[in-house]
Amino acid sequence: MSNPQRAFIFDMDGTIVDNMAFHTKSWVAFFERRGHQIDPDEFFRATAGRQGHEIMRHYLGEHLTKEESAQLDFEKESLYRELYAPHLATVRGFDQFIANAKRGGVALAVATAAPNDNITFTLDGLDLRGHFRAVVGAADVARGKPNPDVFLLAAERSGALPAHSIVFEDAPLGVEAARRAGMRAVALTTTLPAEAFAEFDNVICIARDFSELDIEQLFAAAPAATAI
Incomplete structure (x- = not known):
């Protein structure tokens, strides 16, 4: 057998x-653009492993449509890739x-x-x-x-x-x-x-x-x- x-x-x-420090930096910058302040350590513990649309709707409102959430997620992830690319x-x-x-x-x-x-x-x-x-x-x-x-x-x-x-x-x-x-x-x-x-x-x-x-x-x- x-x-x-x-x-x-x-x-x-x-x-x-x-790369998680770079994800955190991109999330902080993303939320600052929208007037939100987040605690980086607390945010990581609460969100690491969750999908982008789940995070967006939790922090920005359940009213977000799938399309709106996808646009926001694209903005955030583009910022992350720009930050992390030199360190990959x-x-x-x-x-x-x-x-x-x-x-x-x-x-x-x-x-x-x-x-x-x-x-x-x-x-x-x-x-x-x-x-x-x-x-x-x-x-x-x-x-x-x-x-x-x-x-x-x-x-x-x-x-x-x-x-x-x-x-x-x-x-x-x-x-x-x-x-x-x-x-x-x-x-x-x-x-x-x-x-x-x-x-x-x-x-x-x-x-x-x-x-x-x-x-x-x-x-x-x-x-x-x-x-x-």
Whole structure:
């Protein structure tokens, strides 16, 4: 009997690339244009992993139409790409980590709340897309994190069951989405300290970057409790 397909599912922003400070700067500038002041740290904790239209409607009003929200989201994301473009790079150890995973037969996928333009900007800008069996973004699912939709679809397209899939995340909402999907998670402290993930029983490892991770040790690790 063949071994089950194993998968690594990567969040993109803050996980593959250390870019969340630039997203925050673009959000601050976007809201300042509209006379709104936001606390950057509080905003990140409340929104990281949510889709753009969900954030727009929450902060600017449920009255926004889909078309109005899309226009606002385009403005904000264009500002982000302008800010981050000179700094585009993978998180330390990522390239070697995925090379090792592929040699070990692990299916690789991206599951992100980012719109297609940002996915293209990052994955194609770094020539990474060809490494992934599946790339799932905001356009592919109706609900953002902490709902599990994006991770479940990424696992399905990778040919792996949730129990054999490990999620890599930098945000609590993303780790919660993995928990709801029945998946173990690795939390990266690119954006928040380790304490931010202390409450999650599906976190099997907390690391600064991918150079600290061992593939077989991750798959051997079990969460403290079964996710629901």
